[in-house]
């Protein structure tokens with residue numbers, strides 16, 4: 501044995517001794533270890549907590565190159581992401597397909613010549629109708645059992661309007677309340693009684709004026725009208741105004757004033773002091789000035805009929821301020837005083853004195 505071989509044998513013996521010590525004196529064979537059997541090692545699924553995907557999804561891809569992950573969005577729930585990265589589940593909504601285009605609006609009904617002729621003659625006849633006949637046609641045939649907005653489901657009765665069809669002064673409130681909804685007539689509760697008192701002070705009665713609301717049905721709980729309700733219902737009021745052709749319109753409350761003047765930015769105080777008009781649209785024939793020039797005026801530039809609009813407090817507001825008792829003497833004008841000033845101005849306009 502050469503020195504080199506003897507040296508190697510000593511080193512090996514030392515290493516073997518160290519192995520015995522480190523392995524608690526168990527036998528360690530000097531034979532080479534067998535090759536590992538990879539087929540016996542179970543595949544451990546890798547949980548990718550970043551992608552938050554289900555183990556099965558990864559198990560299916562662990563043996564090959566991983567599939568590119570689906571685009572991630574905080575709005576998409578994890579289950580949907582898995583479906584998008586593997587295969588779409590029939591129950592999951594397909595979040596990546598654009599929504600279908602809305603259906604085109606239904607085409608206007610095609611009127612045959614007979615229908616068109618009938619409509620033309622009805623329109624021509626309507627030009628000759630009295631205001632009362634126009635209002636009645638509107639009430640029966642146009643408003644009818646109106647279902648144009650959701651208020652139809654909660655109302656008891658439609659509150660169309662009441663008074664003289666040829667009135668010079670037309671009062672417009674915002675919407676019916678509980679009493680009006682029960683009786684089908686505008687301004688019949690305590691607020692209506694106060695309005696009657698104001699009219700008496702002016703030497704008028706309910707039969708001398710016309711009273712209506714912007715909305716014909718009561719909003720539940722007397723909440724403010726919604727824009728879509730006003731949008732749906734206001735054509736009826738516009739038609740009433742066209743039929744009556746008042747010389748002046750009195751809006752009761754800020755909402756009615758705002759809706760009739762279109763001046764959403766104005767406070768009620770500003771509307772009371774301003775010079776406002778209701779735009780009744782383009783004149784047909786001489787309709788706008790049929791009652792003389794005292795009230796309705798034509799805008800010369802466009803031939804639009806502009807009806808003077810006076811805005812004042814709603815009687816319900818005055819009742820809340822003053823109750824049923826006499827006006828408090830505070831040195832300032834009471835709400836009732838201010839209303840009477842506004843109503844006298846409206847009457848003066850109607851009589852051609854302003």
Ligand code: SF4
Pocket residue numbers: 643646647648649650651652658715716717729732733
């Ligand atoms: S509020 Fe006007 S539009 Fe709405 S259901 Fe009543 S009448 Fe029709």
